[in-house]
Amino acid sequence: MIETTSYYHEKLYKALSNRKHIEKPQLVSVTTKLDSVDSLGFFQAGKVYQGERVYWTSADTTFTLVGVGSAYTFEADRNRFFSTRQMWNDLLGDAVVLNPYEIPGTGPVALGGFSFDPLKEGDGTWEDFPNSKVFIPMYLLTEWGEDTYLTLNLMIHPNDNEEELYNIVTKEYQNLISGRYKEEERVEVTGQEEILPAEFKQIVSKATDHIKTDQIGKVVLAREMVVSFSDDRKAASVVRKLKEEQTQSYIFAFESGDSCFVGATPERLVKVENNELLSTCLAGTVPRGKTPSEDEALGEALLNDEKNLQEHDFVVQMIKEAVTGCCENVHVPDAPVLYPLRNLQHLYTPVSGTLKDGVSLLDVVERLHPTPALGGYPREDSLQFIREYEPFHRGWYASPVGWFDSYQNGEFAVAIRSALLKKDEAVLFSGCGVVEDSDPEEEYQETAVKFLPMIHALGGKE
Numbered sequence: 481m482i483e484t485t486s487y488y489h490e491k492l493y494k495a496l497s498n499r500k501h502i503e504k505p506q507l508v509s510v511t512t513k514l515d516s517v518d519s520l521g522f523f524q525a526g527k528v529y530q531g532e533r534v535y536w537t538s539a540d541t542t543f544t545l546v547g548v549g550s551a552y553t554f555e556a557d558r559n560r561f562f563s564t565r566q567m568w569n570d571l572l573g574d575a576v577v578l579n580p581y582e583i584p585g586t587g588p589v590a591l592g593g594f595s596f597d598p599l600k601e602g603d604g605t606w607e608d609f610p611n612s613k614v615f616i617p618m619y620l621l622t623e624w625g626e627d628t629y630l631t632l633n634l635m636i637h638p639n640d641n642e643e644e645l646y647n648i649v650t651k652e653y654q655n656l657i658s659g660r661y662k663e664e665e666r667v668e669v670t671g672q673e674e675i676l677p678a679e680f681k682q683i684v685s686k687a688t689d690h691i692k693t694d695q696i697g698k699v700v701l702a703r704e705m706v707v708s709f710s711d712d713r714k715a716a717s718v719v720r721k722l723k724e725e726q727t728q729s730y731i732f733a734f735e736s737g738d739s740c741f742v743g744a745t746p747e748r749l750v751k752v753e754n755n756e757l758l759s760t761c762l763a764g765t766v767p768r769g770k771t772p773s774e775d776e777a778l779g780e781a782l783l784n785d786e787k788n789l790q791e792h793d794f795v796v797q798m799i800k801e802a803v804t805g806c807c808e809n810v811h812v813p814d815a816p817v818l819y820p821l822r823n824l825q826h827l828y829t830p831v832s833g834t835l836k837d838g839v840s841l842l843d844v845v846e847r848l849h850p851t852p853a854l855g856g857y858p859r860e861d862s863l864q865f866i867r868e869y870e871p872f873h874r875g876w877y878a879s880p881v882g883w884f885d886s887y888q889n890g891e892f893a894v895a896i897r898s899a900l901l902k903k904d905e906a907v908l909f910s911g912c913g914v915v916e917d918s919d920p921e922e923e924y925q926e927t928a929v930k931f932l933p934m935i936h937a938l939g940g941k942e
């Protein structure tokens with residue numbers, strides 16, 4: 481049911497006034513259902529909140545979240561998953577929540593992510609992105625199938641004037657929901673540079689040496705590319721391109737400070753809805769063919785290629801074990817199938833189960849990250865290899881990004897096929913799994929193809 485605006489305003493006003501007895505700041509969250517809204521227009525209309533916006537669309541495109549402004553931000557360094565969960569629970573304990581719909585992703589929702597490896601020395605690139613950061617947006621748009629919801633999440637301090645606050649937020653949200661996407665002024669690409677390509681091949685070769693001497697089983701190695709622009713590159717237009725071009729992918733943009741982390745990743749880490757868990761093993765890659773028959777032949781070869789099947793199996797075994805530790809009714813198919821994307825095709829095995837009592841989504845994220853699709857196997861040894869030899873900081877690349885709500889629903893994807901936008905520059909990331917038989921030149925070529933989705937969205941040269 482869609483409420484009238486005046487009914488929603490009345491509800492909001494009551495919620496704001498009804499919390500006087502509390503001595504500390506309190507979260508007030510009020511949700512309503514709307515007619516459809518232009519989600520990218522909503523994001524763009526929130527430009528005064530630049531640095532505190534997020535855009536998220538799930539791979540099946542039936543679910544979009546757009547957050548503008550921060551009601552509350554959690555950051556944590558030590559015990560980052562546990563601390564985030566604890567801060568979230570504390571905040572919800574005192575919250576006033578008016579949400580008659582209880583649809584996943586409405587009401588108080590936290591969005592954000594975690595860095596790949598808190599033990600890696602920082603190099604300044606990721607100064608705006610701490611080891612963990614999630615925030616509850618003040619203005620949250622949720623598209624769920626055909627339906628659209630708006631949640632206002634407000635942190636009310638004991639001395640706040642509710643009348644004033646009410647006037648500000650009712651005006652602001654109407655501005656956001658009436659936003660229409662506008663193409664930005666043309667921004668030209670002025671440079672495109674691969675960073676340390678020769679070193680990448682040397683490190684792949686070093687990794688295969690380590691694997692041959694049984695120090696590790698698999699390690700995922702990555703490299704960077706820098707694209708420069710004639711002016712600041714805005715996130716909204718990159719998101720629009722990614723949405724248009726990259727099917728079967730999560731499209732995301734997380735702003736923080738002066739930077740924005742954007743991408744189109746096909747890889748789900750974990751989704752929980754009504755206690756049902758889904759995770760994904762995605763590893764093993766070939767390009768798409770230029771003709772249907774070439775494409776089919778490449779896919780068929782991938783399904784039977786020993787090296788790629790081995791890379792994939794490291795991931796399946798680890799995820800199966802982790803999910804079995806926190807779920808009942810675990811189901812893992814015997815063999816992978818193909819997952820076709822615009823530029824690439826991967827080996828794909830879905831994993832499902834029913835979450836055991838008392839296990840939260842963040843517990844599962846902590847268990848799973850990093851899977852051998854992004855770290856390696858064994859976990860600690862491969863992480864140590866990456867820490868020591870990879871010549872840059874991954875930041876949030878290859879890490880969990882996503883959302884969770886107060887009904888124990890949520891989803892995290894693995895942030896690959898991504899780039900960090902920093903004003904007139906973008907740093908792109910691309911990696912690949914290395915096993916005993918990996919060839920440095922081939923791995924280099926594979927990472928070149930994995931850059932393509934972002935290069936294309938940014939207007940660079942293929």
Ligand SMILES: C=C(O[C@@H]1C=C(C(=O)O)C=C[C@H]1O)C(=O)O
Pocket residue numbers: 700702747762763764765791826853854896897909910911912913914930
């Ligand atoms: C590391 C990346 O991708 C990962 C590595 C893959 C592989 O090596 O085959 C496939 C999918 C992803 O799990 C990346 O795209 O940067």
